[in-house]
Amino acid sequence: MSVRGSSYQMQIRPARLPENNAVEQEDGVFFILKGHLRIELEHGTVELPEGALYVVPKGVRHNPVAEHECTLC
Numbered sequence: 001m002s003v004r005g006s007s008y009q010m011q012i013r014p015a016r017l018p019e020n021n022a023v024e025q026e027d028g029v030f031f032i033l034k035g036h037l038r039i040e041l042e043h044g045t046v047e048l049p050e051g052a053l054y055v056v057p058k059g060v061r062h063n064p065v066a067e068h069e070c071t072l073c
Contacts, residue, residue: 024058024059025058026058027055027056027057027058028055028056028058028062029053029054029055029056030048030052030053030054030055030056030064030072031052031053031072031073032048032049032050032051032052032053032070032071032072033050033071033072033073034050034069034070034071035050035066035068035069035070035071036048036049036050036066036067036068036070037064037065037066037070037072038064038065038066038067039054039056039062039063039064039065040062040063040064040065041056041060041061041062041063042060042061042062
């Protein structure tokens with residue numbers, strides 16, 4: 001297993017990010033430290049509670065949505 005990139009922590013205030021967000025070069029990793037995050041994907045929706053880890057494969061369009069403040073890394 002190879003891990004590239006950097007680790008960081010961020011807070012998402014209640015928001016909806018621009019739709020059709022897709023990262024072409026690498027997978028997107030969401031680890032929920034506090035709160036809840038919903039990720040709207042091309043073929044469905046994923047609900048991520050505190051402690052959840054989810055990987056969005058590179059090139060997949062996704063839209064993270066936080067109804068309340070959420071901390072992730």
